[in-house]
Every structure is written in C-alpha cells, then in structure tokens.
Amino acid sequence: MSDKNGGISLVNLAKIKLVKAEFLFQQVRQKKSLLCIGLDTDPQKIPSHLHKEADPVFAFNKAIVEATHDLAIAYKPNIAFYEAQGPKGWESLARTLEVIPDEVMVIADAKRGDIGNTSRMYAQTFFEQYDFDAITVAPYMGSDSVGPFLEFEEKWVFLLGLTSNPGAQDFQFFPETQPLYQRVLTTAQTWPKATGTELGFVVGATKAEKLQEIRALAPEAWLLVPGVGAQGGSVEAVCQHGMNDRGGLLINSSRGIIYAGKEADFAEQARKAARKLQSQMQPFVEKL
Amino acid sequence: MSDKNGGISLVNLAKIKLVKAEFLFQQVRQKKSLLCIGLDTDPQKIPSHLHKEADPVFAFNKAIVEATHDLAIAYKPNIAFYEAQGPKGWESLARTLEVIPDEVMVIADAKRGDIGNTSRMYAQTFFEQYDFDAITVAPYMGSDSVGPFLEFEEKWVFLLGLTSNPGAQDFQFFPETQPLYQRVLTTAQTWPKATGTELGFVVGATKAEKLQEIRALAPEAWLLVPGVGAQGGSVEAVCQHGMNDRGGLLINSSRGIIYAGKEADFAEQARKAARKLQSQMQPFVEKL
Numbered sequence: 001m002s003d004k005n006g007g008i009s010l011v012n013l014a015k016i017k018l019v020k021a022e023f024l025f026q027q028v029r030q031k032k033s034l035l036c037i038g039l040d041t042d043p044q045k046i047p048s049h050l051h052k053e054a055d056p057v058f059a060f061n062k063a064i065v066e067a068t069h070d071l072a073i074a075y076k077p078n079i080a081f082y083e084a085q086g087p088k089g090w091e092s093l094a095r096t097l098e099v100i101p102d103e104v105m106v107i108a109d110a111k112r113g114d115i116g117n118t119s120r121m122y123a124q125t126f127f128e129q130y131d132f133d134a135i136t137v138a139p140y141m142g143s144d145s146v147g148p149f150l151e152f153e154e155k156w157v158f159l160l161g162l163t164s165n166p167g168a169q170d171f172q173f174f175p176e177t178q179p180l181y182q183r184v185l186t187t188a189q190t191w192p193k194a195t196g197t198e199l200g201f202v203v204g205a206t207k208a209e210k211l212q213e214i215r216a217l218a219p220e221a222w223l224l225v226p227g228v229g230a231q232g233g234s235v236e237a238v239c240q241h242g243m244n245d246r247g248g249l250l251i252n253s254s255r256g257i258i259y260a261g262k263e264a265d266f267a268e269q270a271r272k273a274a275r276k277l278q279s280q281m282q283p284f285v286e287k288l
Numbered sequence: 289m290s291d292k293n294g295g296i297s298l299v300n301l302a303k304i305k306l307v308k309a310e311f312l313f314q315q316v317r318q319k320k321s322l323l324c325i326g327l328d329t330d331p332q333k334i335p336s337h338l339h340k341e342a343d344p345v346f347a348f349n350k351a352i353v354e355a356t357h358d359l360a361i362a363y364k365p366n367i368a369f370y371e372a373q374g375p376k377g378w379e380s381l382a383r384t385l386e387v388i389p390d391e392v393m394v395i396a397d398a399k400r401g402d403i404g405n406t407s408r409m410y411a412q413t414f415f416e417q418y419d420f421d422a423i424t425v426a427p428y429m430g431s432d433s434v435g436p437f438l439e440f441e442e443k444w445v446f447l448l449g450l451t452s453n454p455g456a457q458d459f460q461f462f463p464e465t466q467p468l469y470q471r472v473l474t475t476a477q478t479w480p481k482a483t484g485t486e487l488g489f490v491v492g493a494t495k496a497e498k499l500q501e502i503r504a505l506a507p508e509a510w511l512l513v514p515g516v517g518a519q520g521g522s523v524e525a526v527c528q529h530g531m532n533d534r535g536g537l538l539i540n541s542s543r544g545i546i547y548a549g550k551e552a553d554f555a556e557q558a559r560k561a562a563r564k565l566q567s568q569m570q571p572f573v574e575k576l
Contacts, residue, residue, distance in 0.1 A: 040406075042409075078402075078406055080400075080402065080406045080407075080409040080410050080413070081406075081409060083371075083409075083410070083413050084409045084410075084412060084413045084417070086378060086417060087375035087376070087378045087379055088375070090374060090375045090378070091375055109402075111400070111401060111402050111426070112368075112399070113399060113426060114366075114368065114397075114399050115451070115452065115453040115519075116453065118328075118366055118368045118369075119368075121330075121368040121369060121371075121372045122368050122371070122372075124372060125368070125371050125372045129372070129374060138399070138401060138426045138428050138429075139428060139458075139459060140426050140427060140428045140448055140451070140459060140460070141426075141448070141451050141453055141455050141456065142453070142454070142455025142456055142457060142458030142459055142460070143454075143455045143458055144453050144454050144455040145453060145455050146455075160428055160429070163403070163428075163429050164403065165403045165404065165429055165430070165432050165433060166430070166431070166432050167429050167430025167431040167432040167433050167434075168429065168430055169430060170427075170430030170431055170475055171427060171428060171430055171468060171471060171472065171475070172428070172430070174466075174468075174471060175463045175465075175466070177463070178462075178463070180459060180462075180468060183459060183462060184459065187458055187459070226403075231403075
C-alpha cells in the first residue's frame with residue numbers, strides 16, 4: 001500500500017496516517033471487500049509442479065496474488081512459514097512483496113514484542129527493510145515494547161487483543177471483572193502515537209459474539225480478524241458485530257483460500273474461495 | 289549443549305530432560321557460574337576492523353565465544369539482531385551456533401508464540417533447523433501456543449514471566465489480587481509436557497525483590513534473568529533471592545559484556561566483563 005497511489009505527495013506527513021486509513025476505506029468500497037488473504041505458504045502443501053521453479057514459494061504466492069488482488073484489501077504473510085525456510089525463505093518473502101500491488105495493504109504476521117531496543121530492531125526489519133505496511137505485535141511486555149512500532153508514522157500495528165485459539169482462555173479472559181483483553185484494548189489506545197487508525201487489534205472470528213463489545217471499546221480501530229474458514233468463524237457474524245462506518249475490519253482467511261486447490265488450477269480455485277468470502281462481505285460493505 | 293558430552297547414550301530418551309538439567313547443573317558447578325551471555329550483535333557496534341571480514345557478525349561472535357565460553361553456561365542470541373541483517377543474518381547465526389561448544393546451552397531469544405500450527409513451525413525452525421537448546425516464548429495466546437515448543441522432548445522453553453522493562457507495569461501486574469505474571473507462572477506449570485526443568489521463565493533482574501516470591505511459585509524451574517548490567521539489575525540480589533538447590537538461574541548480560549571494548553582487544557575486554565560478573569556469582573554457587 002504505497003503512498004504514491006494515494007496521491008498524497010502534497011499532503012503533510014502528519015496526515016499520512018489519516019490518508020492511509022482513507023485510502024484503505026477507498027479500497028473497501030471499490031472492491032466491496034474486507035478480505036485479507038493469509039500467505040501461510042508451506043512448500044510441502046503447494047502443488048508439486050511448482051517445485052521445478054527456482055523459487056517455488058514465490059511462484060505459488062505470485063500466482064495467488066495475481067488471481068486474487070482485485071478481491072483482497074490486504075495480504076498477510078505469516079512470517080513463521082518464511083523463516084522456516086532459512087535464508088532463502090526471506091528471499092521468497094521479499095520477492096512476494098514486490099508482486100503485491102501497491103494499493104493492497106501488506107501485514108507482517110510476526111507477533112513480535114520485546115524490550116525497546118529489540119522492538120526497534122524488529123520494526124526496522126519489517127517496516128524499512130521489507131517495507132510492510134503493518135505488523136502484528138504481542139502485548140505482554142507493554143507500552144515500551146509496542147512503542148517502537150508505533151513510532152513509524154506511516155505504518156500500522158495490529159496488537160493481539162482476543163485471539164482465535166483455545167489457549168485464549170488461559171490468560172486473556174482473566175480476571176472476569178476486567179479481562180486482560182479489555183485492558184489491552186483500553187490501555188493501548190492511551191499510548192503515545194496510538195490513534196484509532198494506526199493502532200488496530202487482532203480479534204479472532206471464533207469470538208464473534210465479543211466483537212460488538214470490542215468495537216465499543218475501540219470504535220475507530222481497524223480489527224484484523226483471523227479465524228474464518230479453517231478455524232470455523234463466520235463472515236456474516238463478524239461483519240454484523242464488528243464493522244464500523246469505515247468498514248474497520250480486515251477479515252483474514254489463509255488455508256481456506258490458498259490451499260483451496262492442490263492441482264495446476266490452484267490459483268483459480270483460490271480465486272473462487274476468495275470470491276466466495278468477498279461475496280459474503282459485499283452486502284455489508286454496500287451499506288457503508 | 290549436546291547430549292554426547294553428557295555421556296547419555298545409554299540413557300532412556302524420557303530421561304533426557306532430567307539429564308540435560310543435571311548436565312546444566314554440572315556446568316554451573318564446574319564453571320562456578322550462572323552466566324548467560326546475550327549475543328545481541330549489531331554490525332554498527334562491532335569494532336571497525338572486523339568489517340573487512342567476510343562475515344563480520346560471525347567474526348565478532350566467534351571471538352566473543354572463544355574468549356568467554358569457560359565462564360558462561362549459556363549463550364543467548366537475540367534473534368531480532370540477526371533477522372535485521374536479512375538472509376545473511378541467518379547465515380551469521382548458523383555459523384555462530386557451530387562455534388559454541390556443545391556443553392554450553394544456546395537459547396534463541398525470539399519471544400515467539402502463535403496459534404498451534406504456526407508455533408509448531410517456529411519450534412521446528414529453532415529446535416530442528418538451527419538446533420537451539422531453548423527458546424523464549426510469549427504467553428499471551430496460552431497453552432496451545434506454547435505446547436508445540438514443549439513437545440520437543442530434549443528442548444527447553446523460557447516463557448515470559450515478569451519482564452525487566454518499564455512496560456511490564458501495563459499488564460503483568462494486574463489485577464493486584466492475582467497479577468498476570470503469577471497466573472502465567474502457576475498456570476503454565478500445569479500444561480502438558482511442562483516439568484520443572486524443561487519449562488523455565490524469564491524474570492527480569494530489575495525485579496529482584498520479586499524473585500523470592502517467583503521462586504516459591506516455581507521451585508524447580510530455571511529462571512532466565514535478563515537486566516543485569518545495561519538495565520541496572522544487581523547480580524548479588526538476583527542470586528540471593530532467585531537461586532534454588534541446582535542454581536536454577538541463567539543470569540544474562542548482553543551489551544555490558546559484548547560491547548565492553550570497542551577496539552582490537554574487544555574480546556579480551558568482553559572476557560574481563562564476563563569474569564567480573566562470574567566472580568560475583570561464584571560465592572553463591574560455591575555454597576551449592
């Protein structure tokens with residue numbers, strides 16, 4: 001999601017975040033979509049014919065992106081999958097970022113978070129070296145572990161709020177009187193450089209019934225919502241409970257889209273799966 | 289920290305963890321040390337003469353390891369610093385691991401944690417591909433995000449407990465009646481595959497007054513204690529409040545050791561700084 005397509009060359013730097021949010025909203029309306037596609041690309045799961053390519057992971061991603069970019073407002077590479085390939089995995093990742101059209105947001109699903117000087121290093125890696133638009137960050141270590149990511153004026157953070165996995169029960173729901181996930185949502189919004197548009201939250205689709213409450217706690221924030229498809233969450237429930245007047249949702253599907261087909265027509269099958277999810281979002285987006 | 293030096297070829301696999309803990313205890317007694325050296329190697333901070341080397345980061349690490357391995361029971365590369373160098377950073381990391389003697393534990397300071405299939409990917413990367421002995425993990429996502437790391441029988445996890453940074457105040461201390469860090473400590477020890485020796489915790493040295501309480505909550509666990517040196521924690525206070533009958537502490541210093549000198553004699557200066565910390569630990573270890 002580059003500035004140049006947003007036509008903001010004359011706009012004050014301080015307004016970039018607002019412009020980026022507006023630009024994302026334009027994408028939502030234009031594509032009638034809230035779809036984020038997770039690029040959890042595992043060499044063992046891609047069609048076998050791709051293994052004759054010099055960089056099979058990149059070849060797979062390129063085909064997926066070319067087949068789906070008019071339906072998606074964001075792509076979310078899961079960094080674990082690239083890191084697992086060693087140095088060449090990072091090269092596949094860099095090549096993938098080059099073929100994602102500028103107007104589509106790219107989120108590093110990295111769930112980083114460490115003391116300040118280390119978080120700064122992570123932020124530089126993902127925001128400067130790889131030019132991601134956004135990153136997912138873990139909140140456990142608090143404000144100075146998230147701050148270095150927020151300091152990048154033109155970049156976004158999606159902080160883990162309420163996650164989609166069973167283990168969310170262990171810590172995020174305690175104490176009942178003010179569960180940790182609520183405390184994360186309300187506290188993080190008071191941190192320096194946190195605004196409704198640059199600080200978003202990860203909220204699992206499997207917790208759709210909580211989305212209404214979370215939306216009330218963070219009315220302007222964009223919510224990154226994993227867990228539809230393979231993890232069982234419903235697009236309709238997510239839209240119904242989680243949208244705001246700008247859309248405000250990035251609804252992610254990974255395996256359900258990218259592995260929809262296993263043969264030569266995998267990209268076409270991925271497009272069908274993406275189209276199906278987008279079409280479930282369309283009636284909600286058309287009301288905006 | 290390889291099995292072969294522990295002489296455990298005839299020992300049942302199920303006993304490896306115990307043996308590994310015993311082996312670590314042997315290291316503690318032999319070296320009279322609880323020292324972990326953090327390899328937070330930043331190319332911009334290493335002596336300039338190393339930049340003529342083919343791999344300056346590796347050359348720096350190799351010299352540090354050669355100068356200090358008889359004083360340290362563990363090394364802890366901070367993954368952010370290697371990742372920031374792109375693909376070549378991962379190569380520097382792999383080369384560094386090769387020159388660390390087998391008897392010294394190697395901890396990936398990565399603070400990973402994600403849904404199960406992604407955590408499994410991270411675990412495979414650090415435990416199988418790079419053969420680390422241990423990894424630091426973030427607890428926010430709960431049991432199924434940590435489980436895949438614990439499933440590796442011969443490997444250890446250091447889960448974030450109470451961290452050394454100011455942001456620890458934001459979430460880890462709430463609610464006052466049962467603070468999150470206590471809940472993490474007590475809950476995590478009930479998870480499958482968690483034993484006192486394979487599941488340790490990160491507890492900042494800047495919170496030394498809390499170590500006694502934490503030791504009571506996790507009597508057998510090894511605690512990885514960052515924050516002495518650059519962050520201001522005291523070795524004596526940490527030993528006094530945190531040790532158990534096996535030592536039970538890995539007291540980390542990074543910048544205070546590896547950047548003790550900036551000239552050609554940097555490795556010698558690092559050794560002096562390491563020796564100084566080890567000598568502060570020695571009287572405590574000698575009482576074991």
